[in-house]
Amino acid sequence: MKTLNVFLVLMGMLLFTGAGYSQEVSKSRVEELKNARLKVTEEEKEALKIEISEINHRLETKEITLEESQILKEEAAKKRALNIENRIAIIENEIALLERNPDGIYPTVSSDTTQWRLKLGIDLDDKPLFSINSSKKKEEPVYDRRTYTDFVMAVGLNNALVDGQGLEDTPYKIGGSRFFEIGWAWRTRVFENSNFMRLHYGVSFQFNGLKPNDNRYFVMDGDQTNLEVFPNELDKAKLRMDNLVFPIHFEFGPSKVVQTANTMRYSLDKQFRIGVGAYGGFNMGTRQKLKYEIDGDNVKDKLKRGYNTSNFIYGLSAYTGFGGTLLYIKYDLNPIFKNAVVEQHNISLGLRFDL
Secondary structure (H helix, E strand, C coil), X not given: CHHXXXXXHHHHHHHHHHHHHHHHHHHHHHHHHHHHHHHHHHHHHHHHHHHHHXXXXXXXXXXXXXXXXXXXXXXXXXXXXXXHHHHHHHXXXXXXXXXXXXXXXXXXXXXXXXXXXXXXXXXXXXXXEEXXXXXXXXXXXXCECCEEEEEEEXXXXXXXXXXXXXXXXXXXXXXXXXXXXXXXXXXXXXXXXXXXXXXXXXXXXXEEEECECCCEEEEEECCEEXXXXXXXXXXXXXXXXXXXXXXXXXXXXXXXXXXXXXXXXXXXXXXXXXXXXXXXXXXXXXXXXXXXXXXXXXXXXXXXXXXCECCEEEEEEEEEEECCEEEEEEEECCCCECCCCCCEEEEEEEXXXXX
């Protein structure tokens, strides 16, 4: 019983002492809100400035008419004026609530936090010693996001251009030689208030395959890699080069502006795009796969060798299309095989998907 009495006395002292301190904290919070109220108009005016700039850009590119631009500007100004009115009203209501309730039970409402709190005792840096606290955090979305991300996948036909010969003279099967690419990319607009030009960059894995014709396969002879006739009938012969590359493109094309009350986004959905650029990277491995039959038995050979392929990969690439579906071409400036008497350069054509 004595212990209980001591505890109650201590609790009473804490509550009495903490009441004055809680009032000081409430005053500090009121000052913060008053400062936030002064910034509301400035923030909304800056947001309106960005919207007007985008509308002017759409007018310059003839995406909208002069009459439509005036209507959009009036709507944007009206929306921002209402935002100022509503946000200031929210802040003023919270100030009034705090001034009437400097301690005890009160709700705290701000632009990014909804919080109901029961305070007991000493409050240090707005953290009560004893509290029942229920809060729901809501992060403010970024109004204008300058960088977007894409999952990139490409697939199509692969082959090689041999010095002094046309593609029709290639020693590789046109339909059977293919490539596949998968990677991750970022798109960042170059100019602050225009999305017409973007920088598209990232990292990709490229898998380039070559299938020789006329029952031939690749044979290493010192620092040379040659095509020779296989002693048995081949069901399949394929050389695959696995590369890690870092592409970068300048991308051009219009975009749609999608706006909500709190965000503005540039959409490329169903919009024409064209990109030109280059890539560089490393050969991660080269292997040859052979399938044939000997005395009625099926044989599969998987030979992982260097095959004198280039260690460093670099080349040019371009794409064009609408939205996320694009026609894609890439060409290796490095030769496929080092020290080759006649140089060969990998070339690919297919479809690219930016998801």
